[in-house]
Amino acid sequence: xxxSLLTVLCAAGVLIGSTDAYTQxxxxxxxxKAGDEMLPPPPHGPEMRKHKKPEFADKMHKKMAxxxxxxxxxxxxxxxxxxxxxKAGREKMDPLFExxxxxxxxxxxxxxxxxxxxxxxxxxxxxxKLEKMKxxxxxxxxxxxxxxxxxxQDKKD
Numbered sequence: 001x002x003x004s005l006l007t008v009l010c011a012a013g014v015l016i017g018s019t020d021a022y023t024q025x026x027x028x029x030x031x032x033k034a035g036d037e038m039l040p041p042p043p044h045g046p047e048m049r050k051h052k053k054p055e056f057a058d059k060m061h062k063k064m065a066x067x068x069x070x071x072x073x074x075x076x077x078x079x080x081x082x083x084x085x086x087k088a089g090r091e092k093m094d095p096l097f098e099x100x101x102x103x104x105x106x107x108x109x110x111x112x113x114x115x116x117x118x119x120x121x122x123x124x125x126x127x128x129k130l131e132k133m134k135x136x137x138x139x140x141x142x143x144x145x146x147x148x149x150x151x152x153q154d155k156k157d
Contacts, residue, residue, distance in 0.1 A: 065079070069082075
């Protein structure tokens with residue numbers, strides 16, 4: 001009797017575990033294509049990130065501030081104080097953001113140099129293959145970006 005019960009419990013545990021593993025495996029992204037595992041980092045840097053116009057940032061801030069005020073039930077006095085605090089905090093953070101921008105530029109330059117050095121050790125065939133891989137990666141990221149835009153549009157509709 002005990003052996004039968006133990007056997008049933010073990011079988012149930014195996015089934016439950018395999019079902020869980022199957023669902024986790026199904027949700028995972030596909031593995032990279034052969035050869036894609038050790039790609040150099042994609043180009044990045046200042047020109048890859050287009051900074052938004054200040055008018056857009058101001059518009060977004062105003063929209064968020066209004067939502068916070070409404071959701072939290074802030075009084076006019078609290079809203080004015082919150083705006084003062086935001087401006088004071090921004091004044092403190094601006095120099096730090098500038099430092100970060102300069103550091104990102106340095107990182108970008110080092111990354112670009114590293115990529116050029118990497119490309120220098122490749123044969124012409126490998127360079128052609130690398131360019132093809134870069135184009136595929138760019139296409140993939142563009143597709144993801146377009147997909148996110150479509151999701152945002154769906155939410156608005």
